[in-house]
Amino acid sequence: MSTPLPTRFTLTVEEGRYEVSAGAELPSLRMMLDGQRTAFTVETRKMPNVLFRIEGFRGYEHTGDLWSPGYFRVDLSQDHPATLVASTESWEVICALQPAEALLAERERRQRLLDTAHTEARTGLGAELLLAADQFRDSTDRSRQGRRASACCR
Numbered sequence: 705m706s707t708p709l710p711t712r713f714t715l716t717v718e719e720g721r722y723e724v725s726a727g728a729e730l731p732s733l734r735m736m737l738d739g740q741r742t743a744f745t746v747e748t749r750k751m752p753n754v755l756f757r758i759e760g761f762r763g764y765e766h767t768g769d770l771w772s773p774g775y776f777r778v779d780l781s782q783d784h785p786a787t788l789v790a791s792t793e794s795w796e797v798i799c800a801l802q803p804a805e806a807l808l809a810e811r812e813r814r815q816r817l818l819d820t821a822h823t824e825a826r827t828g829l830g831a832e833l834l835l836a837a838d839q840f841r842d843s844t845d846r847s848r849q850g851r852r853a854s855a856c857c858r
Contacts, residue, residue: 705768709770709771714726717744721735722734732792734792734795735788737789739779739785739787740784742777743777745774747772747775750770750771753767754769756768814835
């Protein structure tokens with residue numbers, strides 16, 4: 705939050721893949737939207753002094769500027785789910801699994817985590833705390849899981 709926003713952003717779009725870059729010193733943000741009748745509207749905006757509540761609750765600096773390249777839209781229904789992926793991982797990792805496969809893999813991973821936990825941490829508040837703490841672990845473990853599949857986006 706204390707670092708000023710870069711002065712220039714680049715948005716690259718290719719075959720349903722969206723990539724925002726602010727230069728070589730920062731990782732690119734890669735995004736894709738899977739669903740019915742998807743679209744992206746380019747409407748760049750800089751919003752000053754945005755309040756980031758979660759960071760504030762955690763005791764971190766919690767106000768700063770925010771830049772947006774635009775917004776996605778998708779038709780939703782019970783028969784047509786939608787998935788938005790936003791990651792700094794490579795496209796190979798992002799596209800290794802289809803959205804339904806990724807959701808199933810994540811549910812299985814979380815269940816394995818609970819299965820190996822102390823008995824009291826497998827259900828109720830203990831399980832909730834364990835899964836909440838899991839959000840803070842090093843993402844390299846999750847990256848390795850994604851790399852197990854070598855297929856990329858269609």
